[in-house]
Amino acid sequence: MTVTKTKSIIVQEKNSTLSNLIEEVNQSKEATIITVDNNKQAVLISLEEWKSIQETLYLISIPTVKDDLIEGKNTPWEECLPIDKLDW
Numbered sequence: 859m860t861v862t863k864t865k866s867i868i869v870q871e872k873n874s875t876l877s878n879l880i881e882e883v884n885q886s887k888e889a890t891i892i893t894v895d896n897n898k899q900a901v902l903i904s905l906e907e908w909k910s911i912q913e914t915l916y917l918i919s920i921p922t923v924k925d926d927l928i929e930g931k932n933t934p935w936e937e938c939l940p941i942d943k944l945d946w
Contacts, residue, residue, distance in 0.1 A: 864908075
């Protein structure tokens with residue numbers, strides 16, 4: 859899998875608008891679309907959400923894992939084994 863390159867910047871606390879937005883995104887776990895000049899857009903999400911998205915993309919890129927996840931999702935709860943009964 860190709861890891862998406864990321865860039866990191868530090869925001870000074872005195873930029874309260876951006877600091878508050880980052881805090882809100884981290885608490886709500888919701889993405890925020892940022893628009894500049896009505897045409898340049900970006901999405902702000904928490905680092906936790908970003909890592910989760912990257913992990914999901916990696917896992918579904920492996921054909922057998924994707925199939926196993928779909929099978930597991932479609933398995934009735936009554937047919938699932940308790941974790942202590944699994945043969946690792």
